[in-house]
Amino acid sequence: MATPRVLSGMRPTGQLHLGNYLGALKNWVALQDSCSCFFSVVDWHALTTDYHDPSAITANIREVVLDWLAAGVDPERATLFVQSDVPAHAELFLLLGMITPTPWLERNPTFKDVRENLKDRDLSTYGFLGYPVLQAADILIYRADQVPVGVDQLPHLELAREIARRFNHIYGETFPEPASLMTEAPKMSGLDGRKMSKSYGNAIYLADDEETMRKKMARAVTDTARVRRTDPGEPDNCPVFDFHRMYTPEEERAEIVDGCRTAGIGCFDCKRQLCDHLWEELGPIHERRVALAAAPGRIEEILAAGAEVARVEAEQTMERVRAAMKLVR
Numbered sequence: 001m002a003t004p005r006v007l008s009g010m011r012p013t014g015q016l017h018l019g020n021y022l023g024a025l026k027n028w029v030a031l032q033d034s035c036s037c038f039f040s041v042v043d044w045h046a047l048t049t050d051y052h053d054p055s056a057i058t059a060n061i062r063e064v065v066l067d068w069l070a071a072g073v074d075p076e077r078a079t080l081f082v083q084s085d086v087p088a089h090a091e092l093f094l095l096l097g098m099i100t101p102t103p104w105l106e107r108n109p110t111f112k113d114v115r116e117n118l119k120d121r122d123l124s125t126y127g128f129l130g131y132p133v134l135q136a137a138d139i140l141i142y143r144a145d146q147v148p149v150g151v152d153q154l155p156h157l158e159l160a161r162e163i164a165r166r167f168n169h170i171y172g173e174t175f176p177e178p179a180s181l182m183t184e185a186p187k188m189s190g191l192d193g194r195k196m197s198k199s200y201g202n203a204i205y206l207a208d209d210e211e212t213m214r215k216k217m218a219r220a221v222t223d224t225a226r227v228r229r230t231d232p233g234e235p236d237n238c239p240v241f242d243f244h245r246m247y248t249p250e251e252e253r254a255e256i257v258d259g260c261r262t263a264g265i266g267c268f269d270c271k272r273q274l275c276d277h278l279w280e281e282l283g284p285i286h287e288r289r290v291a292l293a294a295a296p297g298r299i300e301e302i303l304a305a306g307a308e309v310a311r312v313e314a315e316q317t318m319e320r321v322r323a324a325m326k327l328v329r
């Protein structure tokens with residue numbers, strides 16, 4: 001069987017945090033070994049919600065790519081590129097828009113969700129409604145077989161498949177139907193116990209240095225019933241313990257459970273142990289990030305090379321698309 005083609009994208013909304021790393025990036029890094037991977041910074045998608053102030057998008061592209069590389073995404077093995085560097089995405093978006101029934105978009109649960117959650121912005125725009133059509137174009141233009149995404153993106157993936165089917169039905173077999181590759185994201189709460197999110201200000205970033213990480217962790221909420229050092233606690237009710245489950249070896253973790261329930265250890269020491277383990281994973285990432293950020297022109301070089309590869313692939317698909325639609329004169 002041919003090597004599966006993988007495509008995924010991230011919006012350039014700023015530096016990536018541990019939740020992004022565990023929920024997506026770590027999986028991307030693993031996929032590079034067995035698949036032909038295309039990873040895109042989808043800057044036009046960022047515009048759908050941030051069109052009123054796009055000033056941060058350009059700087060954020062760089063931050064996101066720094067995080068990818070630091071986490072181990074390898075430009076020698078994967079194609080890294082910026083969506084807007086491949087204008088054919090916009091052409092396919094337009095053509096797919098012609099055949100996408102608007103009710104498919106209006107009933108999209110993510111569309112309703114995001115509009116509810118971002119009440120301060122006017123998202124009754126054509127571009128925002130068309131978000132999944134652009135996403136379908138991102139995927140189909142590389143004839144991707146697999147798309148690694150989190151659960152929240154499954155409705156978008158389903159739409160991409162429906163659009164591919166509709167296109168194939170009207171104009172003849174052109175696109176493979178992309179399968180979603182569900183990323184099993186471990187439950188990872190933020191420092192306040194809510195989902196780790198940039199907008200909650202409760203995240204640990206890949207760019208954080210060790211001291212910052214330790215300071216943040218020191219402030220993290222624990223079992224709220226454990227008020228004093230002498231109160232026993234319950235690890236199952238403690239967001240910090242979720243991290244221990246990920247990072248601390250079993251034997252040590254058993255001691256922590258026991259120590260917490262008997263008030264034998266305090267949260268201060270418990271967190272210190274966690275940070276030691278956490279930094280084993282984050283330390284090397286952080287160091288790579290610092291080195292890359294200091295290498296002049298490196299990111300630009302990688303993105304220019306990636307765009308070249310992506311443009312060739314995208315153009316090949318567009319030739320098939322135009323032919324299928326009888327648009328060739």
Ligand code: TRP
Binds near residue numbers: 045
């Ligand atoms: N909608 C995705 C998100 O918010 C980002 C995205 C855009 C994407 N195009 C894509 C993901 C193509 C996978 C494939 O996370």
Ligand code: SF4
Binds near residue numbers: 235239240260268
């Ligand atoms: Fe949580 Fe550890 Fe404190 Fe127990 S000792 S409440 S597991 S931080």
